[in-house]
Amino acid sequence: MSDQHVSDPRDPSPYDALLLLSFGGPEGPEDVVPFLENVTRGRGIPKERLKEVGQHYFLFGGVSPINDQCRELLTALREDFAAAGLDLPVYWGNRNWTPYLTDTLREMVRDGRRRIAVLATSAYASYSGCRQYRENLADALAALEAEGLPLPKVDKLRHYFNHPGFVEPMTEGVLRSLAELDEPVRAGAHLAFTTHSIPDSAADTSGPVEDHGRGGAYVKQHLDVARLVAEAVRERTGVDHPWQLVYQSRSGAPHVPWLEPDICDHLEELHEAGAPAVVMVPIGFVSDHMEVLYDLDTEATAKAAELGLPVRRSATVGADPRFAAAVRDLLLERAAAERGAAVERCALGALGASHDLCPVGCCPARTERPAAAGADSPYA
Known part of the structure; x- marks a missing residue:
């Protein structure tokens, strides 16, 4: 399915890495309130209220399954890439819990990664499902810039709800x-x-x-x-x-x-x-x-x-091999487009393939903040 959409099915250039970007979740009872403090930072929610909200997590031993599921998807992506002959490292960073996005981007830069494709674990357009991740990327890049590190160029892969x-x-x-x-x-x-x-x-x-x-x-x-x-x-x-x-x-x-x-x-x-x-x-x-x-x-x-x-x-897609192959398809599609090649984009339904670059005014925030990987990005 993937190979017919790009001129070279194993050429990820200009990208030298893929970043799996997710929400994050607590991995023990002691993590629940600090995790919720991260999620709600700036809203002034008292700790006692966060403990009440955290009861959903405490019912499951204080552990969210999302991190283990990201690990499974990370493994599935690496296995799919290797089987397809695609030589590209895959990293993982979270918005609200370890491994934190800023730490992962810092690691990627120190590993020499300079052009990074980003897959967010949200398939649809919305502020919380797209622009907020782009804001997180901008915050992380700003932190690296303040540390004097070279800044990579990051491109968020398109919405994949209809792939x-x-x-x-x-x-x-x-x-x-x-x-x-x-x-x-x-x-x-x-x-x-x-x-x-x-x-x-x-x-x-x-x-x-x-x-x-x-x-x-x-x-x-x-x-x-x-x-x-x-x-x-x-x-x-x-x-x-x-x-x-x-x-x-x-x-x-x-x-x-x-x-x-x-x-x-x-x-x-x-x-x-x-x-x-x-x-x-x-x-x-x-x-x-x-x-x-x-x-x-x-x-x-x-x-x-x-x-x-x-x-x-019914089940979500999780680490299904077909989803891992779809991520490879999205990556190679975007890589080919960035190289200036003609690309046939894979999408079902009436809406067609989503945009590569979020335009100005897309999923606006209530309070305007810098967002990377879009037409309004301060990081070219």
């Missing part, structure tokens, strides 16, 4: 979950496609300026993926399962409008409407991290049990 290597593993996850349901309820099962709720204002201004409006690019992209998966399931099973995009993991002040409906409210509505079963499909998440483990596997599953509604949760 086949992201969509196909999710589709198979839905098929497996449907097969786990008892046959009498399987054909009538509803598909509840879930993603992280964000404030309406953030959704409305997600993506480039031309996509701004009700729901913005964030909702539009999720709906396109949900439609792709639902259609693929219908093609493979012959059953047209009803589906809806719903939201989870809301936080913040109750008076601020966030994207709705919530998954638990949706389960209640489906039960009242007589739905025989539900498959929850976390299309908004790359891996089974805490929002998936708690909000879906714990909270939503308990709500379904209370209702007597059969429910299953």
Whole structure:
């Protein structure tokens, strides 16, 4: 799949490294509050409140699965690159926990890396899923600059929500979950496609300026993926399962409008409407991290049990080899484009491939801050 999109399927130039950039998470009870302090820095949230918020983590021994899942993806990427004959080192840095992004970039620079492609573990356009990572990159570069280190050029790879290597593993996850349901309820099962709720204002201004409006690019992209998966399931099973995009993991002040409906409210509505079963499909998440483990596997599953509604949760892509191959595809595609070669970009659905370079006004922050790897980057 990857080799047909670039002139030389093993040439990563001008890049000399790939950086896997993720959110990070605590790896023990003693890490939970410091991690949440990192996440909420600048908001003035008292430590006692953070301990309350951290109960989700304490239920799982204070350990978020996201770091181990990044390690698995890191291994999968290195194995895929080696098997494809792609000689490119892969590093890993986090926004909110070790290994911290600044530390990783410092290591990369000391290793002689000067042109770095960046894969963020967020597939869609939004402030928290794209621009905030770009702000983190700018902060890290500023720190290196203050230390007198040479600055690498960093390029964030495009959004990959509609790449086949992201969509196909999710589709198979839905098929497996449907097969786990008892046959009498399987054909009538509803598909509840879930993603992280964000404030309406953030959704409305997600993506480039031309996509701004009700729901913005964030909702539009999720709906396109949900439609792709639902259609693929219908093609493979012959059953047209009803589906809806719903939201989870809301936080913040109750008076601020966030994207709705919530998954638990949706389960209640489906039960009242007589739905025989539900498959929850976390299309908004790359891996089974805490929002998936708690909000879906714990909270939503308990709500379904209370209702007597059969429910299953399908898998995220995680370290699926097809996703690792998709990352290679994205990297080589961007490398070829940077070399000036004509590139056929791989994307499913109605929206086509996303932009390489985030334009000015894309996913704006409430308070303007420098952001790297975009048209408005202070670091050329």
